[in-house]
Amino acid sequence: MDTLYHTHALSPNQCTSKVIQTIDAPLPLVWSMVRKFDAPQAYKLFVKSCDVSCGDGRAAGSVRELRVVSGLPAERSTERLDRLDDDLHVMVISIIGGDHKLVNYTSTTTLHEDDGGKGGGRTVVMESYVVDIPADSCGEDTCLFADTIIGCNLKSLAKITEKMACDRVG
Template sequence: MFCGSGGIGSVRDVKIISGLPATASRERLDKLDDELHIMMVSIIGGDHRLSNYHSTTTLHETEGGLKTVVTESYVVDVPAENSKEDTCTFADTIIGSNLRSLARVTEKMFNHL
């Protein structure tokens, strides 16, 4: 489900398919800068333990624009019942899954040009 115009403040419901103990997340788009290739997102709900999660994703061209490096950084509160390591492992696994999915979609788009 997607609520909003697709711009800043829009909210989307995401189905989590990573195999982790979570099935859904609700995310809000906080910043989108096409010129600087920056996107900032906050998780505002879901059936997971990520609290006060905010991420920044940036794109960086390499090799004369032939390749792109995607960097995602985040901050998140560590729940009382979890360790910092468990919380980071959970977030890193979801991010890794999302970035692999993005790579597959992008490669398919590129191969169809």
Template sequence: MVKTYHTHILLKNQCGSTIIQTIDAPLPLVWSLIRQFDNPQAYKGFVKACSLLLGSGTEKGSVREVSLISGLPAKRSKERLDRLDDDLYIMEVSIIGGDHRLVNYKSTTSLHEILEEGKRCKTVVIESYVVDIPDGSSEEDTCLFADTIIGCNLKSLARITEKMFLDSQDF
């Protein structure tokens, strides 16, 4: 899984990482939140609002502007959808502007099922990225910042989808 979709070639001024989250919910449910390019705040707690600037949010080249919550070292981010594959469960996004230091940021998110006894059991979400290391910052600091944001987002995704799944099982 990681080798196929999450191998990035890093330039000398770049860093990257891969974060993995296992979620106790079926893949279609998890994918239903992730694939909402026009609604990242459905699970990303640092996002206050999102508006589409170009495209439908499901097609390559769609562009969104994301407003971030206060307290972060940025207020907005402009992002482009580079790939949305509903068959392979892959989403690729690039940051193309904003008032932050994440220059040339590109991420890949893929979902994979874990089957137990022939039935759907869990979803593994893998998110990897590559980004330029800003002047005056180190590779470690840059990766720590990005890893922390992604980790928080994936933990939030797990909490939300696991609750949705459990609530759907109640009779």
């Protein structure tokens, strides 16, 4: 659907994958949640808190410091907003620090309208990434870990925005 933003050049020690979620909510509503670089905890279940340490969270170059919920193999992550395009519905984020194994991680998220033959109101969210494979792991395990986290985040995004869309109608 969107190979322009989701095709990544890989070095020999990297892996990539893409997770897709269809949401029964209009694109503007879903984008309003996704684009909030300064508030990922609004739908990302593994984020405890977020502080923007550089920039305003609305422009490329902004940096955020995330604290992760307990139980994950990390406590914090430092991330930079590389691109935020409200017209094309594209967001690119790089992890630039933290106490985890996601090194040289860059994710691209795009949103697309999908009427599914029903006259609109649905959004397809695609999130792809490229990341270094840790020395003590393999590409398959690294992708499985990242895909699981992204999948949970996108399911949470769907649940929240579908409820919001339903509340607006009802």
